[in-house]
Amino acid sequence: MSATLQETKILTARWEMPGADRLEGYLASGGYEAFKAALAMAPDDIIETVKAANLRGRGGAGFPAGLKWSFIPKDRRPSYLVCNFDEGEPGTFKDRELVERDPHQLIEGMAIAAYAIGSHEMYIFCRGEFGYAARVLERAIGEAMERGILGKDIFGTGFDLDCILIRGAGAYICGEETALLEAIEGRRGQPRLRPPFPATHGLFNLPTVVNNVETFAYVPHIITKGADWFRSLGTEKAPGTKIFSVSGDVVRPGNYEVPFGTPARDLIEGFAGGMKDGKALKAFTPGGASSTPFFGPEELDVSMDWESVQAAGSLLGTGAIIVFNEDRCMVRAAHRFTAFYAHESCGKCTPCREGTYWLEQTLRRVEDGRAREEDLKTLLDVANSIPGRSFCALGDFSAAPVQSVAQRWQADFRKHIGSGGGCPIES
Amino acid sequence: MSAGRADSSMMGIPIIRPGVVPLSPQFDVDAAKVIARYPDGQQRSALLPLLYLVQAEHGFVSSQGISAIASMLGLTRAEVAGVASFYTMFKRSPQGTWLISVCTQPACSFAGARQIIAQLESVFSIVCGETSADGSISIEEVECLCACDGAPVFSVNYENYERMSVDGAVSLVESLRDGATPPPSARGDIPSDFKTASRRLSGVEAPR
Numbered sequence: 276m277s278a279t280l281q282e283t284k285i286l287t288a289r290w291e292m293p294g295a296d297r298l299e300g301y302l303a304s305g306g307y308e309a310f311k312a313a314l315a316m317a318p319d320d321i322i323e324t325v326k327a328a329n330l331r332g333r334g335g336a337g338f339p340a341g342l343k344w345s346f347i348p349k350d351r352r353p354s355y356l357v358c359n360f361d362e363g364e365p366g367t368f369k370d371r372e373l374v375e376r377d378p379h380q381l382i383e384g385m386a387i388a389a390y391a392i393g394s395h396e397m398y399i400f401c402r403g404e405f406g407y408a409a410r411v412l413e414r415a416i417g418e419a420m421e422r423g424i425l426g427k428d429i430f431g432t433g434f435d436l437d438c439i440l441i442r443g444a445g446a447y448i449c450g451e452e453t454a455l456l457e458a459i460e461g462r463r464g465q466p467r468l469r470p471p472f473p474a475t476h477g478l479f480n481l482p483t484v485v486n487n488v489e490t491f492a493y494v495p496h497i498i499t500k501g502a503d504w505f506r507s508l509g510t511e512k513a514p515g516t517k518i519f520s521v522s523g524d525v526v527r528p529g530n531y532e533v534p535f536g537t538p539a540r541d542l543i544e545g546f547a548g549g550m551k552d553g554k555a556l557k558a559f560t561p562g563g564a565s566s567t568p569f570f571g572p573e574e575l576d577v578s579m580d581w582e583s584v585q586a587a588g589s590l591l592g593t594g595a596i597i598v599f600n601e602d603r604c605m606v607r608a609a610h611r612f613t614a615f616y617a618h619e620s621c622g623k624c625t626p627c628r629e630g631t632y633w634l635e636q637t638l639r640r641v642e643d644g645r646a647r648e649e650d651l652k653t654l655l656d657v658a659n660s661i662p663g664r665s666f667c668a669l670g671d672f673s674a675a676p677v678q679s680v681a682q683r684w685q686a687d688f689r690k691h692i693g694s695g696g697g698c699p700i701e702s
Numbered sequence: 703m704s705a706g707r708a709d710s711s712m713m714g715i716p717i718i719r720p721g722v723v724p725l726s727p728q729f730d731v732d733a734a735k736v737i738a739r740y741p742d743g744q745q746r747s748a749l750l751p752l753l754y755l756v757q758a759e760h761g762f763v764s765s766q767g768i769s770a771i772a773s774m775l776g777l778t779r780a781e782v783a784g785v786a787s788f789y790t791m792f793k794r795s796p797q798g799t800w801l802i803s804v805c806t807q808p809a810c811s812f813a814g815a816r817q818i819i820a821q822l823e824s825v826f827s828i829v830c831g832e833t834s835a836d837g838s839i840s841i842e843e844v845e846c847l848c849a850c851d852g853a854p855v856f857s858v859n860y861e862n863y864e865r866m867s868v869d870g871a872v873s874l875v876e877s878l879r880d881g882a883t884p885p886p887s888a889r890g891d892i893p894s895d896f897k898t899a900s901r902r903l904s905g906v907e908a909p910r
Contacts, residue, residue, distance in 0.1 A: 365807040365846040375889065396741075403791045403903060404803070404847055406860035407889040410902070417909035439739055439910050442903050444750050444789035447845060461749030461775075463788040479744050522809040522850030529851045564807075597808055597850070611808050615845050621788075 280545040283508065283516050286492045287532045290376045296411060298418035301379040307424055309495035313387040314432045316498075321391035325494065327502035329514050333489035334359060334450075335565070335592050337513070337581045340388075340490055346474035347392045347482045354482040356389040356397040358491055359455055363402060363447040364563035365615060366595030369518040369530050370488035374401075374408045377492075378415035384491035386425070386436055387498060392484055395435050400455050403443040412440055447619035451667050452485040454621065465623045466667040489518060509535035513580035521547040523598035524554060535580040543575065543598055554600035558684070562592025564612040565668070567675035568683065569605075604700035605684035606691055609676040610638040616673035627670035630661040634677055644694040651688060655681050722764050729759055732906045733774055739910065746775055749785055751904040753792050758901035762793040790844075791903070798833045798840035799895045800878045804856040807846040813853040817868045819843060825872055826879070838879045840896075852888060859899040861887035 284290075294300030301307070313321055326341030347354050358381065362370040374381060381399075389397050401409045416438050419425040427435050446464045448454045453467035456478050477483020493515060497505050506514045513535035519542050522528040526548030533542065543549070543559065550556055558569045561577070561584050568589050570577065577587045584591040599608060617631040634657050641650055658674035658681070665671065681688060690699045732755050733748070740747040749771065756767030763786045772779045786792040802822065806815045819830060822841050826834050833840040849855045852864025856871060861884075863874065878884060884893045893899065901907070 362848050363846060364848075366809065366850055367846075368848040368850050371848050402848075403789075404844070404857065404860050406857075406893075406899070406902070407862070407887070407891055410891070413905075413908040420909055437910065440905060440908055441747075441750065442754075442905060443791075444753070444903075445791035445844075446789050458750065459747055460744070461746035461785065463785055479741065520850065522853065523812060528809070528853070595850075599808070603812070607811075608808055611806065611811055615807060618845060 280541060282532050282546070283534050284532050285496050285516050286373060286377075286380065286489065286518060287530065289380070290372075295377055296375070296415075298379060298415070298422060301377070305499075306379050307383055309498040310383050310386050310424070311430060313390055313498050314430060314434060318391045318393060321387060321498065324502050325391070325497060328497045328505040329502075329512075330490065330493055330497060330505065331513065331581070332486055333517065333593075334487035335364075335562070335590075337591070340486055343474065343486070344388065344392050344484055346472070347484060348475060349393075352481055353396070354392055354394040354484075355478040356385060356392060356394045357452075357455070357459070357478060357483055357485045358385055358397070358399040359450060359452060359485055359487040360399055360401045360405075360408075361443050361447075361450040361455060362405075362488070362593075363450055364565060364593045364595055365612065366520060366522055366560060366563045366597040367593040368520045368522075369594070371402075371405055371408050372530055373488050373492055373518070374405075375411050378411050379419070380492050380495065381412075381488055382415055382419055382425070382438065384494035385438070387494050388484065388486070388491060389436055390434060392482075394484075396437050396439070398459055398478070399438065399440045400449065400459060401440060401442050403445050409440065409442055416440060446621070447615075448621045448667075448669060451669065454667070455485065456483065463621070465621045468666070510578070510580050510582070512582050517579070517594050519579065519594045519596055521596045521598065523559070523596075524551045524556075524600035524603070525549065525598050526551050533579075536578045536583070538576050539570070539579055539596065540575040542579065542596060547598075550598070550600055552600075554602060556598060557601045557603055558599040558605060558608075560592075560595065560597045561589050563595035563597070564615060564676065565672035566590040566592030566595070567612075567672070568679035569599075569608075569676075571683065602701065604642075604698050605680045605687045606638065606642050607698055607701060609680040610635070610642045612676040613638050613673070616669065620669060620673070624665040624670060626661045627665040627673060630657050630670070631673045633657050634673070638677070641688065641691050642698055644691060644696040644698065646688070646691040646694075648692060651681055651685070722760055722766065725756070725759055725766060725770055729755055729770070732904065733771075736904065736906055737774070746777065749775060749777075749782065750789070751906070753782075753786050754900050754904035755906065757793065758897050758904060761796045761897055761900075796833065796837070797896050798838050800838060800875070800884070800893075801840045801842065801859050801896050802856060802875055803842050803844040803847070803860070804830075805845070805847045805849075805854070806843050807850075809850040809853040810855055813865075814868055815854045815856075818854060818856065818866075818871045821868050821872050822875060825876065834879065836879070839875060849888070858884055858887070858893040859896050860903075861891055861893040862889070864888040
């Protein structure tokens with residue numbers, strides 16, 4: 276670990292700047308210049324630039340954004356641009372802070388994307404619980420409308436663009452893009468069958484691009500500084516930076532923006548200040564609850580990018596690193612995550628709806644000290660029956676915490692057998 | 703199915719409760735403003751905002767509210783109730799003036815969320831999901847509020863409070879019960895009461 280560890284601040288550059296959350300502050304620091312430049316470009320050239328930069332979606336899957344945009348048919352049907360601001364992955368808190376501290380960066384990125392795909396209407400789907408962030412966005416949209424940055428004939432170019440903010444109402448599944456579209460259409464947030472994909476049949480059954488906050492926020496920087504600059508950061512397959520949310524048993528929990536490929540150790544022991552109270556590290560999630568299996572001390576030197584984390588057996592997910600110290604009970608951790616999935620399963624598919632329920636019930640019994648020897652087999656049987664048999668990724672991910680703990684931290688599980696009441700590891 | 707009565711308790715949505723007054727004329731004005739934001743033929747998109755507007759009037763999704771929305775959007779009552787029951791922020795019973803939502807995901811659990819819930823339940827003699835007898839406080843357990851760097855996190859009508867001790871959390875909620883104005887939240891704003899917060903959530907006051 277280098278002694279002069281420094282963040283590479285692109286998206287987070289304005290976080291320390293007073294007034295950057297207001298239009299005046301944003302304009303004073305070069306804001307909306309990229310949108311002006313983009314409006315002078317041919318829309319296809321913008322898509323090519325974003326493709327050349329290989330900007331990959333930061334929502335979890337890492338799908339190339341430019342490619343996604345290029346799937347929008349050029350058949351003059353109305354199209355929509357949708358921002359997924361339904362951040363809810365346990366351990367993740369970057370999109371909320373990106374919006375709270377620099378809302379215009381998101382609006383500018385979306386506006387450029389809308390122009391590139393020929394859309395005149397964009398929606399921001401904001402998680403319902405984000406009271407403050409929603410107000411910041413409301414104010415920012417109002418400021419942009421008042422200044423003619425949104426609305427009719429923007430900067431005299433003839434380009435019209437409307438932006439509507441809609442709030443969710445408490446359903447993690449709406450972070451899945453087709454469930455999110457259902458919610459905007461006033462329905463239960465249950466995922467749609469794909470194909471057809473949103474690029475051809477999205478919002479209101481019309482061509483739609485959905486990206487998350489962090490992805491859109493990079494767009495103005497790529498337009499201003501170019502694809503080569505972006506590709507000079509990070510790894511070959513994962514260019515650019517990423518905001519990692521580090522939380523749990525560390526000295527300085529927080530969001531840290533670093534190039535892809537930075538070792539987990541730099542984030543945990545460096546930026547986050549290492550383990551709190553001098554305890555040893557027992558486990559960490561490389562990317563939130565859905566990024567299991569969890570890593571242990573052996574994986575501290577894994578590079579944090581999609582390919583490396585996957586090669587090490589897990590998933591980068593949203594880049595949420597939750598750190599567990601040596602005193603933490605991994606059965607309890609698995610139970611917390613499983614309770615989350617059981618609560619958030621939308622109920623559409625039986626394996627996920629019933630499976631997550633039984634996993635939660637069984638883990639609760641184990642955690643309460645009423646475990647039986649056969650519970651381990653039951654847990655694995657149920658967990659192995661969910662992935663691949665459900666409609667969306669929530670089902671697939673729901674099994675992983677249980678599989679992870681049952682395999683790697685089986686000792687924690689065994690301590691619960693016959694403990695006769697209460698968790699034997701954490702009091 | 704005969705109109706009204708037969709489906710009025712569908713999906714656990716309560717039938718008319720004593721003390722619930724009819725929706726105000728303002729509701730119609732607000733509803734029209736929200737509905738007008740969506741493209742022709744896509745008025746159903748206003749459903750989530752309209753459910754928040756009902757909560758803003760009644761403190762929960764009332765039976766009258768479901769009927770009003772159904773007739774405005776040309777949906778059945780069952781369709782409206784089906785959507786309302788899917789989302790946890792639409793409440794099916796009257797909520798307290800202050801809804802306390804405590805995150806219990808790992809980072810918050812490590813930092814004392816369980817003890818906060820246990821103390822609140824004991825001090826207010828209610829369990830998670832219930833409202834105090836005087837109607838001042840509701841407590842619920844919620845999934846990750848995505849503010850893990852501030853663990854433990856709980857919110858008061860969706861405004862976060864971070865890094866608060868068990869005693870600090872309990873005394874804050876006690877002060878709300880006793881009629882005090884909430885202290886500034888983590889980002890400096892002061893939470894509104896539940897109905898006002900619901901109105902904000904509808905987006906009716908937003909520019910778009």
